[in-house]
Amino acid sequence: MNTTSTLPALFVSHGSPMIALEPGAAGAFLRRLGPAIDATFGRPRAIVAISAHTAARSHVLLAGARHQAIYDFGGFDPRLSTLRYDAPGHPALAADVATRLQAAGIDVHRVDRGGLDHGIWTALRYVYPEADVPVLPLAFDPARSPAEQFALGAALAPLRDDGVLVLGTGSITHNLRRVFASGLRAPMEQPEIPESAAFRDWFVANSRAHDWDALFDYRRRAPHAVDMHPTDEHLLPWFVAAGAGGRDATPHRLHTSVTFGSLGMDAYAFGAEAGRLDDALVASARSTMAT
Template sequence: MDTPAPALPPLFVSHGSPMIALEPGDAGRFLQRLGQLWRRRYGPPAAILAVSAHTAARVPVLLAAPRHAAVYDFGDFDPALFRLRYDAPGAPALARALEARLRDAGQPVQRVDDGGLDHGSWTVLRYLFPDADVPVLPLAYVPDAPPAAQFALGAALAPLAREGVLVLGSGSITHNLRRVFAQGLHAPAAGRPEVPESAAFRAWMQARSSARDWEALFDYRRRAPHALDMHPSDEHLLPWYVAAGAGGRDAAPQRLHASVTHGCLGMDAYAFGPEAAALRAAVDAVDAEADAAARPAASAAQGAPAAGA
């Protein structure tokens, strides 16, 4: 008898700023490895349900266009960003079916025929699925709703995991742009030590996730250290709760990746649901192989004679 395929683990990934599309850094390189691992482990998703910090509405809205293009929803960044493309098929049939399912679950969802992928979606999808061959269904979320309500929206999406649909939240695990802009908009992303406030918040999120302390996580703005500093507004963290809700309460969220840019933009990634621990083990194995392969190359480079010697 055939063994049923595992339910796809919902994901939350941090995009930080639009510059991740040009400067992948540790997080972009992780997303590339994750996308390759995902195809080997699960095959391509039937579709991606994308919840990004930058697509919001007064009620949940499904963007049911038959095709999507990259939306350049940012200002004074490198002009090369505006030349990048990510044209992906849409999922109008899934949108119609999901609209009915969400309404049955008490979610006041709407469906429109509009399309487009904001930078929170297309910048990470370019690394995860670079061929743009997987249908994408953006879901605009309600940024004024608290974490528990975001989790409930995600819970209504949970059946998608058994249907081969990847629920993908995109935001940032810490996101204080005032700190970033104080460095200068075009300051290098790498090389700055992490500020203590960011490190404390990220550690708290991982610890409370490992403990499945949902009540603390829902109340993070009061309980987490430096919460209001790391998230002056919380739209970049709320997609974490949608993805978590799609994974359910029973399995502990698993941190798949941890890094920081600009010293204060946390780029952590998480997986949720019963398959999350197995995916984390697979990611750890891939990362260990990459580290082992890099060590001999680094040693050889250090031992090479200087040019002109």
């Protein structure tokens, strides 16, 4: 269990619910992610999860003592509804997070209920398959701007010094009209469309350049932004995680892949510690290939 090391903040792309049955390259990366975190920093004592699929008009902490997987989707393979992810909650951490957010002038409510939307459990079932790390979902307000989401993350940043993993989950590109133009059973492996590649390249370049003004204004400045994100709830958790990492540290793209030709599965780490995690994952990938 982590007691001393500061953790990086993370953003992972969960894509569609089918990642739970068809892990692909992103699932293979997520399987390496948990062991790399544990080996480099120690096991997180808890995870504060901000997901594209847990949203509200104001911030809400799901402070239940236990969580189960929520099947918040329809039309997909029925086997998905047989998968479980029963994880402990963390009511005491909810009280701490609420105090921190209120001190930063951010409105927040607590409810004594549990539940993990598919953006959380489909990722965590690969990262921590034993479901033994407590999870505290934080519903965010998708009507707020990227800069406001960044400020939310900044208020969560001190948690990283206390062994808490701040995890945003969404998708780096997310246009379901394009993704499922050929139906819900379309093949995952398709050539990436140029619009998706251009957007993802712009995003990583501006991240490395610390051009936060451009990133906050991505819908106007990034190529094909509205095409890749007709609505931006799947990208906004990226800004929360980035805010938890801070303005000065260089974001590290830990993983890059695409499913269905346009559903970007990129993952990022934020904070001064991001490079250490990146190095650990590179070493893990090399070790896997060697065997």
